[in-house]
Amino acid sequence: MATLKDVARLAGVSVKTVSNVVNGYSFVKPDNRRRVEEALEATGYRPNLGARNLRRGRTGFIALVLPELSIPYFAELAGLVIAAAQEHEWNVLIEQTFGTLAGERSALAALGPHLVDAAILSPEALQVDDFQLPVPAVLLGEHAVDVPISRVGIDNVAAAQSAVRHLISLGHQRIAAIGAHPHRGTAALRLEGYRLALAEASLPFVDELVVPALNYHRADGAAAMRSLLDLRTPPDAVFCFNDLLAIGAMRAAAERLVRVPSDLAVVGFDNNEESVYSSPSLTSVAPDKAAIARAAVDLLHRRVESGESLENVETPFSLQVRESTVAR
């Protein structure tokens, strides 16, 4: 592999002159510039990023720390983050935490400042003390603990509220919620939105209709739904805190021969592609994932470039109404 030295020898100039050409420094004689460019072409020179970054004190990477790539929301988001990062000539390094405290801690520990310039985090279990980050970071979504780190995400309370309002507007009275979680910040906010929507419609908040989910996988949604269907008076609608839970819930309903939407309306959250093609298709709160990815990356880029300070970004969302909720 050709190095600057090789190119310099070939062009008959010093290493630094080649470096100057490569980096677009203005004052290079046209004649030399041409010779250097020819030599660059001839050798197929590509800068050694490791060396460059060693010198510049940059790495050219950002970390994306998320629970699991097999969760569609994170997979879609990761794809968008990679695309957004590319525009700033950043490569993305993905770390999976599997939503555990240990996983998140070890992912953060691996994040030396030598490895990445910045990090995008989607934590679920971290404690306040853990947020001693060695690099600029952005949190995606809300987190239970209050730490001085920029956040990017939607207004979860309003989003959840709009979902439940939609169910109420269709005439549902007994609306369940699946996905309550003791430590997850977003879960608390979505629950709050659920509560507010019920309150403004003067509907009672019924404890037995709020079902926790420790993980947000399809299996958890199915299990929660089964427990709801076992109630003396099952719900006539359910708001799930993500689409996977909703898919699982719809599956459990189908197994019990409960029909969606006529017997049970279902709303999800995340608007996974999968939800457009399920039968029935799933009404879902749709965060603008592209906007989230872009905002997070841009914010970090500004931070790294010009040292800007704490800043939160609220991205838009919408409610995608599909077959799983219709007027009865």
Place this chain on the structure above:
Amino acid sequence: MATLKDVARLAGVSVKTVSNVVNGYSFVKPDNRRRVEEALEATGYRPNLGARNLRRGRTGFIALVLPELSIPYFAELAGLVIAAAQEHEWNVLIEQTFGTLAGERSALAALGPHLVDAAILSPEALQVDDFQLPVPAVLLGEHAVDVPISRVGIDNVAAAQSAVRHLISLGHQRIAAIGAHPHRGTAALRLEGYRLALAEASLPFVDELVVPALNYHRADGAAAMRSLLDLRTPPDAVFCFNDLLAIGAMRAAAERLVRVPSDLAVVGFDNNEESVYSSPSLTSVAPDKAAIARAAVDLLHRRVESGESLENVETPFSLQVRESTVAR
């Protein structure tokens, strides 16, 4: 951030001695070792990977080049590759090509030997000439062109054959195939498996029952299914070359009030998690994704460590029978 120099000063030894301790060199006096370890602890030293790799001529990264993270198969695979790579202290860098020739070319071009030690590729459009790779690589799945690069994957012909045999064993006679593709190697092999299964059952190969799909997204499956349902004599079963196509096909069937599996049996390929929870759940060919990820990473590691040569690995698969295919 502490460097070797800082640690050395604190411990009162030379930089190299610290380096020796960090790298587990045997001959260090217990007393010095202890002092160095204390100093390491005190400073919270973390090696600068850039510098280390510059010196060692390694980068500590491998690239995973795939079409799109929003495709569940690749998302799941990526998660497994990341996990497997971690065991060899490799970080994974994901590049998306979106299945286009231009995308694949630019991803390969970005793969300087300075950036990654090796690459795992899942190409769909590349030509023979493109395979001038600057680093050791492994191809996932089959590819139309024959290049001297290691491959890891299942026996696609046998896998497809087993899927179609299953449909035949259930009594289906008019079996369609969705996913034919002019350039995709795996498509050709799966089609071949389909053809073989028909032949061994003395069923005719009917051109109109083989529908191409340019992309393997849900929408393509739905479109293909609609065209099949428009046939004078629609099929009574369909083998889709991946699960997304199958999900789309089932969706299209549902819209036409064609019932799965009683009117139409459906088999997919990839065994996405999504397919376990769809209604009906989807029978699917299940490649052992973890085995693929592990085999690819291990193979590359051996290549990089000991310069082993060309080697192909065939990983196991199974057929997961679910609700979308049952005896009628």
Place this chain on the structure above:
DNA sequence: CATCGTTGTTCCAACGATGTAAAGACCCGA
């Protein structure tokens, strides 16, 4: 006690790039 081999440590160079400072080339007007 000189020699030897084994341990343990240090010094120096190198990986490939870039910032700095200084030197060299060049042109202008006086």
Place this chain on the structure above:
DNA sequence: TCGGGTCTTTACATCGTTGGAACAACGATG
């Protein structure tokens, strides 16, 4: 012709790490 400024190029040090050679300390050996 010379001084003085503006371009242009170069030599050198440096980023943090590791390999290799050199060196120092040590007990064992004859």
